Amino acid sequence: MVYTGKPSRGCEVCRRRRIKCDEKAPECSYCIKTGQPCPGYKDMFELAWRDQTKVAQKSVERRMRAGAQAASKNTPSDTRIAPPALSESKALLSKTSVSTGLAPNQHDLEYFALNFWFTNYANPPSKSYEECGFVEHVAPLFLKSAPESTLRLSTLAVATILFTAWSGRNPDTSLTRSFYLKAVSAMKNQLSIPGNCTNNEMIMSVLLLQMYETLIGNARRKATTQAHLSGAMALIKHRGIQNFEDDVSKAILYWVRHLCIEESLKTCKTVECDPGEWANIPQYTVLPANSSLDGINLNLARLQAAIPQDFATGSNSTTLDIKDIIQAARGIDRQLIEWSGTLPLPWLAIRVTGEDSIPPSVGQAGLYQSHCHVYKSIQIAYLWNRQRLSRIRAQKIMLTQLLLQEPSLSNRMSQGSCQNTIQQLADDICATIPFYLGDRTKPGRIGDRNVEYPHARGSPIPETHYQIAPAMGGHQLLGALGTLLRFDIILRNGQKQWIGGQLMRLARIYNIGRM
Numbered sequence: 001m002v003y004t005g006k007p008s009r010g011c012e013v014c015r016r017r018r019i020k021c022d023e024k025a026p027e028c029s030y031c032i033k034t035g036q037p038c039p040g041y042k043d044m045f046e047l048a049w050r051d052q053t054k055v056a057q058k059s060v061e062r063r064m065r066a067g068a069q070a071a072s073k074n075t076p077s078d079t080r081i082a083p084p085a086l087s088e089s090k091a092l093l094s095k096t097s098v099s100t101g102l103a104p105n106q107h108d109l110e111y112f113a114l115n116f117w118f119t120n121y122a123n124p125p126s127k128s129y130e131e132c133g134f135v136e137h138v139a140p141l142f143l144k145s146a147p148e149s150t151l152r153l154s155t156l157a158v159a160t161i162l163f164t165a166w167s168g169r170n171p172d173t174s175l176t177r178s179f180y181l182k183a184v185s186a187m188k189n190q191l192s193i194p195g196n197c198t199n200n201e202m203i204m205s206v207l208l209l210q211m212y213e214t215l216i217g218n219a220r221r222k223a224t225t226q227a228h229l230s231g232a233m234a235l236i237k238h239r240g241i242q243n244f245e246d247d248v249s250k251a252i253l254y255w256v257r258h259l260c261i262e263e264s265l266k267t268c269k270t271v272e273c274d275p276g277e278w279a280n281i282p283q284y285t286v287l288p289a290n291s292s293l294d295g296i297n298l299n300l301a302r303l304q305a306a307i308p309q310d311f312a313t314g315s316n317s318t319t320l321d322i323k324d325i326i327q328a329a330r331g332i333d334r335q336l337i338e339w340s341g342t343l344p345l346p347w348l349a350i351r352v353t354g355e356d357s358i359p360p361s362v363g364q365a366g367l368y369q370s371h372c373h374v375y376k377s378i379q380i381a382y383l384w385n386r387q388r389l390s391r392i393r394a395q396k397i398m399l400t401q402l403l404l405q406e407p408s409l410s411n412r413m414s415q416g417s418c419q420n421t422i423q424q425l426a427d428d429i430c431a432t433i434p435f436y437l438g439d440r441t442k443p444g445r446i447g448d449r450n451v452e453y454p455h456a457r458g459s460p461i462p463e464t465h466y467q468i469a470p471a472m473g474g475h476q477l478l479g480a481l482g483t484l485l486r487f488d489i490i491l492r493n494g495q496k497q498w499i500g501g502q503l504m505r506l507a508r509i510y511n512i513g514r515m
Contacts, residue, residue, distance in 0.1 A: 012039045109163075109175065110156060116166070117159035120446050120471040134207055134255040137248045141201050150190055151201045153183035154208035161215050165511040168443050171219050180212055198239040203252050206232045210259070218478060219512055226263055232256050244282050253281065254291050261294050264301040265393065266483070271301050289343060289383055296335045297390050303328050304393065322401045329401075333394040336387055347380050349373040349428070350456050359452040361439035366502055368430040368495070372454050378468050381432050382476045388425040389483055395422050396489060422489050429480055430495070433502055436473035440509050446470045474510040478503070 010021020027038035122135045145151045157179035165171040190196045210228035217224035244253040264271040353371045375381040399418040438453040
């Protein structure tokens, strides 16, 4: 029987004859039956790294034909993303500050994916509050990297998974996996060379591979492995924290610290870093707001991890003092409030109401109450939501401990205060959703000016918002809304169901959960 399914893992004889190989060891049944020596089987990695040029070329040609057909029909109501024509992609790339180093007729899919990545995700920010961790530092190192370097391959893995997801297709493809496996293999080879363990390029490559795992985990709706984060920590310890002195090194170091703290907050486990080492972390001249927030969250994560899980859920089988825990949580909450007071005035949320600020289509797509919040940028909204989630964690710790104390009037008043604060913070997070998503309810294209967004009365929507909001907004909201549901906190009637509906909306827009 001729086998027309997936590429066979069988021996070369069966592959050449296009028949199904039973892959028995040490020789397959067909070779034994025909009396010829069996050449054996290819390695799994070799199969994953098979040449994808023809596959990519056919895929791009098919999508370009589909885009041309869609354009000929002239149907503006169809918001499914159409891959850019080659001329459009060239023009777009010429406007960016980064060249991919690929000729557009060489590997079209790779060209489009890298163009998409550097245009929408990894362009250096024009303002400090647009910084988003480490990705804005990828471009300079990418341009200096070799074609088969770990950094270039890991960048291709992330770029292709984002590009295919925005194209409305399953992001977990053989091509994205091949880049990922090649990057892992290249990393093993490069780490064997002295000096490669201590450079910025290697740690940045590990962080990109962690980003790849996070995107795959989001798409599959499964927990993300943190193996690469642990690898980044190992490289940092090997290099020594005191040796991260330039701006790129500091950005990488602070981002690894951020990921470790966020993972600890999510799992309620000890922060994977030595407190003494992080105390000596090289400081910026002016500490960015996201890094100073991480400093407060580090204390919150340690407090959260110090409380046994049975104690946090109502058991009194611990020697920890309830009053000390409440006092510590209250102190952290106070620090979080003081942090928000250090932000510049333009960074504050603007509450908007009415159809002159909130288009009716935005309300129909998802508006929890009659108002919503707008901000100077997506990154500022993300910082505020991080602060709100941390405050909810601190308030939840206080509330849990208050429930273990003897009932009294002051105790009940404190419980009510915690519940009201948690509810207000949850409402404020829900109020950011229209700012992130506008009136989107299904996949579209980044930069679509037909998307309606809320805005302050008399103020136009910034040009960059049409680009940055769809590119990053959903990924930021996914974590915030998912965390709200996992908190198991008291919310208004129907609010949990509404948040669940918004998560389903995110899944449709960002092609999540199709695997």
